[in-house]
Amino acid sequence: MSKIYIGIDIGGTNIKFGVFDKDLNIIGKSSIEAKVETGAEVMIDRIGSHIEKITADNNYTTEDVKAVGMGSTGQFNLTEGIMYSCPNMPLFKNVPIRKMLSDRTSKPCVIENDANTACYGEYACGAGQGSDNMVFFTLGTGIGGGIILDGKLVHGTDDSGGELGHIIIHPGGRLCGCGQRGCIEAYASASSTARRATEAVIACEPSSLKEVLDEKGAISCKDVFVHAAKGDKLAEKIADETARDLAIVCIIMRHVTEPHKFVFSGGMIAAGEPLLNAIKKHFADMIWSMKKEDVEICFAQLGEDSGIIGAAALARDIK
Amino acid sequence: MSKIYIGIDIGGTNIKFGVFDKDLNIIGKSSIEAKVETGAEVMIDRIGSHIEKITADNNYTTEDVKAVGMGSTGQFNLTEGIMYSCPNMPLFKNVPIRKMLSDRTSKPCVIENDANTACYGEYACGAGQGSDNMVFFTLGTGIGGGIILDGKLVHGTDDSGGELGHIIIHPGGRLCGCGQRGCIEAYASASSTARRATEAVIACEPSSLKEVLDEKGAISCKDVFVHAAKGDKLAEKIADETARDLAIVCIIMRHVTEPHKFVFSGGMIAAGEPLLNAIKKHFADMIWSMKKEDVEICFAQLGEDSGIIGAAALARDIK
Numbered sequence: 068m069s070k071i072y073i074g075i076d077i078g079g080t081n082i083k084f085g086v087f088d089k090d091l092n093i094i095g096k097s098s099i100e101a102k103v104e105t106g107a108e109v110m111i112d113r114i115g116s117h118i119e120k121i122t123a124d125n126n127y128t129t130e131d132v133k134a135v136g137m138g139s140t141g142q143f144n145l146t147e148g149i150m151y152s153c154p155n156m157p158l159f160k161n162v163p164i165r166k167m168l169s170d171r172t173s174k175p176c177v178i179e180n181d182a183n184t185a186c187y188g189e190y191a192c193g194a195g196q197g198s199d200n201m202v203f204f205t206l207g208t209g210i211g212g213g214i215i216l217d218g219k220l221v222h223g224t225d226d227s228g229g230e231l232g233h234i235i236i237h238p239g240g241r242l243c244g245c246g247q248r249g250c251i252e253a254y255a256s257a258s259s260t261a262r263r264a265t266e267a268v269i270a271c272e273p274s275s276l277k278e279v280l281d282e283k284g285a286i287s288c289k290d291v292f293v294h295a296a297k298g299d300k301l302a303e304k305i306a307d308e309t310a311r312d313l314a315i316v317c318i319i320m321r322h323v324t325e326p327h328k329f330v331f332s333g334g335m336i337a338a339g340e341p342l343l344n345a346i347k348k349h350f351a352d353m354i355w356s357m358k359k360e361d362v363e364i365c366f367a368q369l370g371e372d373s374g375i376i377g378a379a380a381l382a383r384d385i386k
Numbered sequence: 387m388s389k390i391y392i393g394i395d396i397g398g399t400n401i402k403f404g405v406f407d408k409d410l411n412i413i414g415k416s417s418i419e420a421k422v423e424t425g426a427e428v429m430i431d432r433i434g435s436h437i438e439k440i441t442a443d444n445n446y447t448t449e450d451v452k453a454v455g456m457g458s459t460g461q462f463n464l465t466e467g468i469m470y471s472c473p474n475m476p477l478f479k480n481v482p483i484r485k486m487l488s489d490r491t492s493k494p495c496v497i498e499n500d501a502n503t504a505c506y507g508e509y510a511c512g513a514g515q516g517s518d519n520m521v522f523f524t525l526g527t528g529i530g531g532g533i534i535l536d537g538k539l540v541h542g543t544d545d546s547g548g549e550l551g552h553i554i555i556h557p558g559g560r561l562c563g564c565g566q567r568g569c570i571e572a573y574a575s576a577s578s579t580a581r582r583a584t585e586a587v588i589a590c591e592p593s594s595l596k597e598v599l600d601e602k603g604a605i606s607c608k609d610v611f612v613h614a615a616k617g618d619k620l621a622e623k624i625a626d627e628t629a630r631d632l633a634i635v636c637i638i639m640r641h642v643t644e645p646h647k648f649v650f651s652g653g654m655i656a657a658g659e660p661l662l663n664a665i666k667k668h669f670a671d672m673i674w675s676m677k678k679e680d681v682e683i684c685f686a687q688l689g690e691d692s693g694i695i696g697a698a699a700l701a702r703d704i705k
Binding site for chain 2: 142200214216221222223224225226227228229230231233234235236237238243245246247248311312315318319320322323324325326327353354355356357358361362
């Protein structure tokens with residue numbers, strides 16, 4: 068029987084698992100509760116047990132598992148396989164998570180931050196397929212990023228490269244959670260888009276979003292795009308500013324690693340074609356005229372499976 | 387006798403040549419007029435003849451020349467070795483310059499844009515030595531850039547990566563020569579720094595630079611830094627804004643490829659420690675607080691030889 072790869076995506080609530088063949092076809096998937104309060108040793112042991120279970124459930128033996136990949140939020144030393152810290156898991160400090168997982172499973176393991184696993188998943192099997200030079204964004208509460216260059220993830224000196232949400236686009240502007248001012252994350256994440264709309268409504272700018280705020284007590288990013296689609300002027304303006312700011316970051320990255328493809332993922336892409344077309348329009352309007360740019364801007368294709376797929380792809384590609 | 391490498395730096399007026407040993411020690415250098423109006427074939431032939439001359443002048447034979455590297459401004463297809471266009475040399479359109487040079491010299495040749503050769507020179511022998519992940523800027527009429535990642539130059543999909551002068555830092559701001567608005571080049575190059583000072587003086591902001599403008603008819607970037615050092619408030623403000631904008635680009639790049647070192651070169655670094663210290667201060671003030679940054683910001687060390695050294699280093703490193 069041919070070899071299989073396990074991809075794991077650790078979230079604050081659940082840990083997702085996928086079993087993949089060498090071509091990264093999904094054989095099976097499942098999840099367990101994260102129970103982050105139990106600490107690293109217990110969690111790694113539970114992960115090891117679930118790898119055994121999901122392997123057996125899909126009619127394989129642990130002998131068939133060739134390697135394991137695991138993605139999580141957090142700060143890492145990827146070379147050493149250490150998780151320095153993780154906002155979802157306060158008990159995980161300087162944990163040699165790769166060695167622990169490798170010891171528990173007796174398999175080669177790779178760890179990676181979750182934006183990078185999602186990026187690598189889209190590169191290996193999704194919207195980025197065949198594009199050895201791509202840039203990836205996740206648009207959610209924050210903005211995560213990943214860079215593929217010459218077919219490999221860019222990690223930077225201390226594994227904090229590709230933190231594209233903290234590219235400054237409006238110096239001195241809105242305060243970001245990271246401590247900087249003017250980050251793209253402080254403007255164009257789903258949360259920040261909702262926040263800008265809320266602030267405008269509270270400042271009495273006329274909008275159909277006022278009713279949403281009055282009724283639900285909060286405006287979501289989805290509300291902004293829904294009301295923009297219905298023709299509300301304020302919502303249109305907020306949505307357009309988000310698209311423009313995302314286009315600015317694409318232009319910046321085009322002059323840095325010059326990707327052939329930009330892939331957007333995360334909850335916000337539910338806004339669909341109007342968002343994508345607006346990003347493309349602003350990109351074309353603002354990019355230099357020195358040369359014609361041949362670049363694709365598109366949405367991710369793998370949805371919530373990108374993390375387990377990317378983790379499995381990294382496991383497959385362990386050298 | 388051991389092998390030697392030839393490094394060539396093509397400018398609009400002169401072509402500089404250097405002869406180097408395998409450790410990139412400089413054995414000899416000289417230059418010839420560019421005579422760009424004679425076209426590609428004549429120029430490449432003259433370059434070939436001068437390689438023979440400089441080799442003999444330094445007591446080597448053409449047998450000793452192992453490889454030749456050449457840098458120039460312009461747009462290239464580096465994989466194919468084609469110069470698409472060059473602002474200094476309007477007759478050079480889609481010229482297979484690497485093959486022509488290789489045919490003329492019977493040696494392996496490499497071509498590269500001049501910001502990248504200078505970057506590679508500083509990486510191989512200058513301020514970037516030992517730093518496999520660095521970012522390089524040239525501050526002159528424009529702002530050029532180069533990125534070293536894992537010890538290699540970043541070229542991007544169509545060899546227009548590392549064009550760091552066109553990173554947008556003030557969306558909708560000053561018009562850049564490239565057609566974009568708000569590029570770092572439109573604010574913090576030597577020319578743009580001088581231009582911002584000139585505009586302020588013309589707008590009647592009080593400054594000792596007014597006398598310079600009245601007497602010489604123009605304010606240079608050097609004037610700005612000299613008057614800032616003497617305590618002129620406007621010059622101080624303009625110089626500080628330049629340093630701040632350069633710090634913003636460093637922060638952006640720190641979140642992208644996360645270099646360990648930033649190296650600034652070009653005429654503007656004659657401004658010395660006050661400029662360097664101001665960039666460092668703004669970087670420290672504006673960078674995120676999520677982790678302590680361990681990064682060096684410094685000036686280039688090779689001066690005008692960086693181009694020939696970098697070209698020779700690229701020749702040495704031909705695979």
